[in-house]
Structure formats: structure tokens, C-alpha cells
Amino acid sequence: MGSATLKGLVPWLVALLTMAATHFLIVPILPSTLSEILVFAGINIVLAVSLNLVNGFTGQFSIGHAGFMAVGAYAAAWATLALRNAGIDLSDGTFIAQVILVGALVFGGLLSGVVGFLVGLPSLRLKGDYLAIVTLGFGEIIRVSLLNLDFLGGARGLSGIPRITSFLLVYLCVVVTVFVIWRLIRSNHGRALLAVREDEVAAESMGVNTTQAKVRAFAIGAFFAGIAGGLYGHYLTILSPAAFDFNRSFEIVIMVVLGGMGSLSGSVVAAVLLTLLREYLRDLAEYTQVDLRMIIYSLILIGLMLLRPNGLLGTRELKDFWRRRPTGKSA
Amino acid sequence: MIDFFQHVINGLSLGSIYALIALGYTMVYGVLRLINFAHSEVYMMGAFIGYYTSRMFQLDQNPSFMNLLLVMIVAMAGCAVIGFVIERFAYRPLRGASGINALITAVGVSLFLQFSGQLGFGADPKFYPQIYQPAGEWSVGGLQVNPLQMIVAVIAVVLMLLLQYIIFGTRLGRAMRAVSFSRDTARLMGIPTDLVISATFMIGSALAGAAGVLVGLIYPKIDPLMGVMPGLKAFVAAVVGGIGNVVGAVIGALLLGLSEEFVVAFGRSTFRDALAFGLLILILLFRPQGLMGQNLREKV
Numbered sequence: 001m002g003s004a005t006l007k008g009l010v011p012w013l014v015a016l017l018t019m020a021a022t023h024f025l026i027v028p029i030l031p032s033t034l035s036e037i038l039v040f041a042g043i044n045i046v047l048a049v050s051l052n053l054v055n056g057f058t059g060q061f062s063i064g065h066a067g068f069m070a071v072g073a074y075a076a077a078w079a080t081l082a083l084r085n086a087g088i089d090l091s092d093g094t095f096i097a098q099v100i101l102v103g104a105l106v107f108g109g110l111l112s113g114v115v116g117f118l119v120g121l122p123s124l125r126l127k128g129d130y131l132a133i134v135t136l137g138f139g140e141i142i143r144v145s146l147l148n149l150d151f152l153g154g155a156r157g158l159s160g161i162p163r164i165t166s167f168l169l170v171y172l173c174v175v176v177t178v179f180v181i182w183r184l185i186r187s188n189h190g191r192a193l194l195a196v197r198e199d200e201v202a203a204e205s206m207g208v209n210t211t212q213a214k215v216r217a218f219a220i221g222a223f224f225a226g227i228a229g230g231l232y233g234h235y236l237t238i239l240s241p242a243a244f245d246f247n248r249s250f251e252i253v254i255m256v257v258l259g260g261m262g263s264l265s266g267s268v269v270a271a272v273l274l275t276l277l278r279e280y281l282r283d284l285a286e287y288t289q290v291d292l293r294m295i296i297y298s299l300i301l302i303g304l305m306l307l308r309p310n311g312l313l314g315t316r317e318l319k320d321f322w323r324r325r326p327t328g329k330s331a
Numbered sequence: 332m333i334d335f336f337q338h339v340i341n342g343l344s345l346g347s348i349y350a351l352i353a354l355g356y357t358m359v360y361g362v363l364r365l366i367n368f369a370h371s372e373v374y375m376m377g378a379f380i381g382y383y384t385s386r387m388f389q390l391d392q393n394p395s396f397m398n399l400l401l402v403m404i405v406a407m408a409g410c411a412v413i414g415f416v417i418e419r420f421a422y423r424p425l426r427g428a429s430g431i432n433a434l435i436t437a438v439g440v441s442l443f444l445q446f447s448g449q450l451g452f453g454a455d456p457k458f459y460p461q462i463y464q465p466a467g468e469w470s471v472g473g474l475q476v477n478p479l480q481m482i483v484a485v486i487a488v489v490l491m492l493l494l495q496y497i498i499f500g501t502r503l504g505r506a507m508r509a510v511s512f513s514r515d516t517a518r519l520m521g522i523p524t525d526l527v528i529s530a531t532f533m534i535g536s537a538l539a540g541a542a543g544v545l546v547g548l549i550y551p552k553i554d555p556l557m558g559v560m561p562g563l564k565a566f567v568a569a570v571v572g573g574i575g576n577v578v579g580a581v582i583g584a585l586l587l588g589l590s591e592e593f594v595v596a597f598g599r600s601t602f603r604d605a606l607a608f609g610l611l612i613l614i615l616l617f618r619p620q621g622l623m624g625q626n627l628r629e630k631v
Contacts, residue, residue: 061431063438122616128430129366130615133566137608140563144605246559250442257435294446301439306424309432 015175023168035167037279039235042170043228044271046177048255049264050224053181055253056261056315057190058217059197061132064119064139065225066248068112070241071142072226073233074152076101076108077161080234090162097164101234105173109226115142116222120215127200139249146241157240158233165235173231177224182264184220193217197262247294254297257304260311265318270311333473338596339589344480344549346588347487351542352565353572353580354494355535361511361575362531364430368437369417371562372444373410373536377543378553379452380409382459391460399463399548403486406544407537414536415529423525448555459551483545490541491581497534498577507531511575560604564591567611573624582622 027035051065083100084090090097123134147155184190192213195203204210233239255274259266274297281293304311352374359367381402385391390398421440425433465478498504506527509517518524546561547553568587572579587607594606614621 059431061434123612126615126619129364129434130570130619132434133366133563133570134608134612134615136563137567137611141605141608144602148601247442250438253435253438261431291446291449294442295450298439298442298446302421302436302443305428305432305436305439306421309425309428 012175012179016172019171019175020168023166023171027167033279037275039165039167039170039231041272041275042167042174043231043235044252044255044275045174045268046224046228046231047252048259048267048271049177049181050221050228051252052256052259052261052264052267053184053193053224054217054221055256056263056267057181057185057197058193058214059200060214060217061128062135062218062221063132063246063249063253064135064137064142065221065252066244066246067135067139067142068116068222068225069229069232069248070146070239070244071115071222071229072105072108072112073229073239073244074108074146074158075111075226076104076230077158077233077239078152079104079107080162080164081158081160084162090164097162098166098169101164101169101230104234105227105230108230109223112226112229113219113223116225117215117219119222120218125211136246136249139244139246143241143244146244153239155241157238157242159238161233161237161239163234163237165231170231170235173227177227178264178268181220181224189213189216247291251297254301257311258300260313260315262315263311263313263317266311266313266316269313269318334596336474338592340474340476340480342589342592343585344484344588345592346568346585347484348542348546348549349561349565349568349588350581350584351487351490351538351545352561353568353584354491354577355539356566357569357572357574357577357580358507358531358535360569362507362514362528363422363433365422365433366437366566367417367422367532367535368434368562369421369440369444370535370539371558371565372441372448373413373417373558374539374543374546374562375448375553375555375558376413376444377406377410377540378459378547378557379448379543379555380540381406381544381547382457382553385460385462390462394462394464396463399544402462403541403544406540408540410536410540410543411533414532414539417536418529418532423528445556445559452555454555456552456554459547459553461551463548479548483549486541486545490538494534494538494577503527503530564607567607570611570621571614573621576621576623579621579623 027038030038047065047069051062054060054062080090080100083104088096088100090100119135119138123131123138126134146152152158185193192203192208193216195206195208196210196213200210203213251274255270256267258274259268259270277296278293281296285292352370355370355373356367359365359370384402384405385398388401390402417440421436422433425436463479463482465482469476469478469481496504498507506517506522507530509520509522510524510527510531514524517527542561543553546557564587565584568584569580570583571586572581572583574580587610590610591603591606594603
């Protein structure tokens with residue numbers, strides 16, 4: 001590992017330290033509504049960034065991300081509930097609870113990744129519209145299956161999940177997710193993904209195994225979606241299949257599209273923006289009895305596609321603006 | 332055995348409604364290569380236009396077949412206008428953009444109609460007025476046939492035959508087939524492609540509007556999210572039959588209606604919604620061009 005590589009790690013370490021400092025110094029004095037918003041923002045960042053790997057960098061259009069989130073959420077919650085029933089104390093804040101949660105998250109993520117792999121293997125031979133519908137269909141199949149699995153609560157859902165997701169853990173996951181995907185798309189494998197996005201036929205003739213590349217992106221995206229799901233379940237303490245319907249998937253898609261398909265920092269910014277938007281629209285939605293944010297989301301989508309089809313940042317990253325240096329067409 | 336035929340009849344009548352929606356998907360896909368996600372919301376709007384028309388003229392006071400026809404014509408005309416507006420203002424500016432962009436816009440239009448529908452119509456379900464009540468039950472050798480189901484199926488078949496005539500017997504239909512074959516070539520041959528695409532949207536949307544009214548007759552409970560599931564299933568039906576293929580869409584829809592009815596009959600009704608997607612995935616794996624579709628080779 002050269003010193004240049006080490007130097008590249010510095011921002012990530014700084015980010016980790018900042019998160020830790022925020023957790024111990026700032027979060028305790030924040031009003032609880034604000035820290036709740038921050039936690040949801042973090043979970044949404046993980047979701048958006050992981051979907052961006054599939055939709056933005058690999059150029060596939062998946063609209064079933066909520067399904068993978070559901071797999072991870074249920075698997076992780078099932079694991080911690082099983083451990084608690086075995087007599088392990090999982091009250092909030094203990095170190096052991098955090099360690100167990102990390103284990104449960106990884107378990108949920110891996111299971112979700114396996115599901116992503118299984119889903120991806122057949123369906124990624126399809127293109128564009130068909131793939132979109134199949135991912136939507138798989139998301140729906142996962143939701144219907146959850147409705148019918150009695151040991152996971154069926155339609156009532158799982159409740160009484162220990163609330164052990166902490167700010168620190170969420171943002172640890174955010175940093176790890178962004179780091180892994182950032183490094184991934186700058187590796188050989190990532191170049192293969194970008195090549196698939198730019199021109200699948202050309203990529204294939206250059207020797208890229210396109211199906212494998214796509215399935216890989218899909219499985220990794222599903223893994224991180226599963227982790228986000230685990231965090232979500234252990235924060236809300238209840239899970240129900242209805243929380244993982246189309247609208248959830250579309251919400252994640254909108255974050256990716258708004259931020260720019262192929263821009264990680266765009267996804268982060270969009271995830272935070274849309275989380276805030278949802279919180280502030282909550283009062284208005286209660287007044288009108290209608291989920292106003294979906295109207296606003298849909299107008300954002302249509303407007304974006306007509307006026308700025310590449311999203312806010314396109315394929316650029318925030319630091320490209322900061323350096324004021326012209327960049328190439330693709331990241 | 333009687334039970335079996337009963338389920339067949341129920342399945343076919345459900346399938347004929349799916350077929351009316353599926354035709355719109357398949358026609359639009361044929362000319363634009365776009366999955367018009369908003370199509371299921373056009374169907375929902377059709378049901379609501381029918382609902383408000385019946386309420387306004389108080390058509391449930393003296394139910395008759397003429398009332399049904401009147402409501403259907405109003406709903407079809409209204410939906411044609413909606414389809415035209417959607418195409419003109421959401422899809423046409425994106426002509427030539429990548430397929431994904433058009434797809435995202437379609438999803439956006441669909442969500443917009445769903446939720447602004449909730450804002451406009453109210454989110455709670457509404458009961459469809461009984462605008463037409465054929466008397467009694469028809470029974471054929473112990474088989475109970477709800478006349479409403481029969482009439483819905485017959486109307487659906489008539490509309491499909493009409494569509495078949497438009498596509499294969501008129502100048503417009505020929506132009507539509509030409510555009511679907513190759514839009515650029517069609518334009519070079521002097522076919523006003525934008526006009527043809529608009530017409531295709533309007534015809535497809537009118538069929539969806541008719542389906543909305545017919546559904547209101549059989550399942551008299553409508554709400555702004557009612558289009559989501561039937562819309563997706565109709566799309567699945569279109570893909571199963573071979574998207575872009577009109578006859579295929581009808582066959583796929585009948586197949587789907589039948590298989591759903593039998594899943595419910597075997598007591599697995601909670602799996603009903605997953606069935607369509609399972610079928611879709613199987614078809615895409617083993618016969619991606621659909622039952623009636625032609626295999627198009629990808630060219631570089």
C-alpha cells in the first residue's frame with residue numbers, strides 16, 4: 001500500500017472521528033426529534049448510496065430496493081429477538097448490545113445480499129424496462145412472503161425489537177457504505193460496472209463479463225440495503241410488511257435520481273434533503289390527510305426529467321465543484 | 332366439476348378486464364417502447380369519471396343499459412383526454428432521451444395521479460352507484476352465471492374487436508403499425524408520427540377508462556390507489572402475451588385472470604398478488620419475448 005493510498009484514507013478517518021465526536025458531544029444535547037431525523041437521514045443515505053451503485057454506476061434500473069431492505073430488517077430483528085429470548089440483556093446503550101447489533105446487521109446484510117444475488121442472477125439478463133418491472137415484482141414477492149411467514153409476525157409484523165440503533169452506529173454504517181462503494185467504483189470491478197453502464201455491448205466485447213458485473217453490483221447493493229433495514233428495524237422497534245411497499249422503493253429511487261445517477265455525494269445530499277422534506281411536510285400531511293410528500297416527490301421526478309435529466313449533480317461529485325477543475329464525462 | 336367451470340367463468344371475467352388495461356400498455360409499448368406506468372392511473376381516473384358522472388346525473392335512480400353506455404362513453408372520452416395530456420406534456424418533451432428517463436417520468440406521472448387523486452377525490456374508498464342491474468341469475472345446467480360478469484366480458488370483447496378493426500382495418504391503424512415497426516422510417520414515409528403516437532395513447536387510455544367503469548360494476552368499491560395492482564398485473568399480462576402484440580395481451584390477461592382465480596379457489600388468496608410477478612419472472616426467464624411475441628435480436 002503506497003503512501004498515496006494511505007493519504008486517500010485520511011478524509012474517511014476524519015469523517016469517522018467527526019461522527020464519533022458528534023455522537024458523544026453533540027447528540028446528547030440535541031432535541032430528540034432532531035436526532036431522530038438525523039438517524040433516518042443516515043439510514044436513507046445508506047439506502048440511496050447502495051441503490052446508486054445499481055442504478056447510477058451500473059446503469060440498471062432497479063425499483064425494488066425496499067424488498068432488500070425488508071429482508072435485512074427482518075433477518076436482523078429476528079436474530080436479536082432470538083438472542084434476547086435466549087436470555088441476553090439487550091437494554092439500550094450497553095456495549096454488548098452494540099456488538100450484537102453489528103453482528104445482526106451483518107447477518108441481515110448477508111442474507112439480503114444472497115437474496116440480491118438470487119434475484120439478480122436470472123433477472124439481470126433482462127434490460128431496462130423489463131428489469132425495472134422484475135425488481136418491482138421481486139420487491140412485491142418479498143413483501144407478500146413476509147405477510148405469509150408466521151414466525152416473522154405475518155401481517156401484524158414484528159414488534160418489541162430492542163431499540164439499540166445509535167447515532168454512532170448509523171453513521172459508522174454511512175461512512176463504511178460510502179467508503180466501500182467509493183473505492184469499489186474506482187477499482188477494476190467498478191470500471192467494469194461503469195463500462196456496463198456506458199455501453200453493454202462494447203463492454204462485453206472488451207471482455208467484461210457483463211452479467212457477472214451486474215449481479216455483483218446487485219448483490220452488494222442489496223447487502224447495504226439489508227444493513228440499512230437492520231438499522232431501521234432496531235430504531236423503530238416495530239416492523240411490518242406494509243412499511244416496505246412500492247412507495248418506499250420509489251422514495252429511494254427518487255433520492256438517487258435527484259442527487260444524480262452516478263454521483264455518491266449527490267445521493268448523500270438528496271437523501272438528507274428528502275428526509276428533511278418529509279419531516280417538515282408531516283404537519284401539512286396531517287392537516288390534509290394525504291401523503292403530500294408523494295405529490296411533491298412525483299413533481300420533483302417529472303420536473304427533473306424534463307429540466308435536468310441527470311439530477312442535481314449528474315455524474316459529478318461535490319468535490320469536483322470544490323476543486324473547480326473540469327472533469328471528464330464519466331466518473 | 333361445476334365448481335371448476337364456475338371458477339373458469341370468474342377467471343375469464345376478471346381476465347377480460349385485465350385485457351382491456353393490458354391493451355393500452357401493449358399499444359403504447361408498441362409505438363414508443365415505453366412502459367407507460369401512468370396507464371394504471373388512467374384506469375383509476377376512468378373509474379372516478381364514471382363515478383362522478385353517475386352521481387351528477389343520478390343514474391342510479393333508474394338503472395338501465397343505456398346509463399352504462401353513457402357512463403362508459405363519458406369515461407372513455409375523459410380518459411382519452413387525460414392520455415393525450417400525459418403524452419403531450421410528460422412524454423413528448425423526452426422523445427429521444429434515454430429509456431430510463433422516460434421510465435422515471437412515467438413513474439412520476441403515475442405517483443402524481445395516485446396522490447393528487449387522493450387529494451382531489453379523498454383517500455377513502457367510494458361505493459360505485461348501481462347504474463345497471465340486470466335482473467336475476469342466469470343458470471346453465473347448475474352453473475350460476477352472474478349476468479353482470481357476462482355483460483362485462485361481452486363489452487370487453489366488443490371493444491377488443493373494435494380495436495382489432497382499428498389496427499388492421501383503418502389508415503390510422505396502418506400508420507400505428509408502421510410507427511411501431513420503425514418510427515424513423517415511418518416519419519420519412521410522411522407519417523405524422525407525433526399524431527399517431529397521440530392517437531395511440533388516446534385509444535389505449537379510452538380502453539382503460541372503459542375498464543375502470545366495468546370494474547366499478549363488478550367490484551363496486553373504488554379508491555385513488557385502485558389502479559396500482561390491476562395496472563401492474565395488466566402489464567404482466569401484456570409481457571406474458573408478448574408486449575407489443577395485441578392478441579398476446581388478451582391471451583396473457585385471460586391466462587392471468589384464470590390463474591389468479593384458481594389460486595384464490597385453492598385457498599391461497601394471500602399469494603394472489605405475488606402470483607402475477609412469479610408468472611412474469613418465469614416468462615421472462617424462459618420465453619422473454621412472451622407467448623406470442625417475436626424474438627428481436629439486439630443489433631449493435
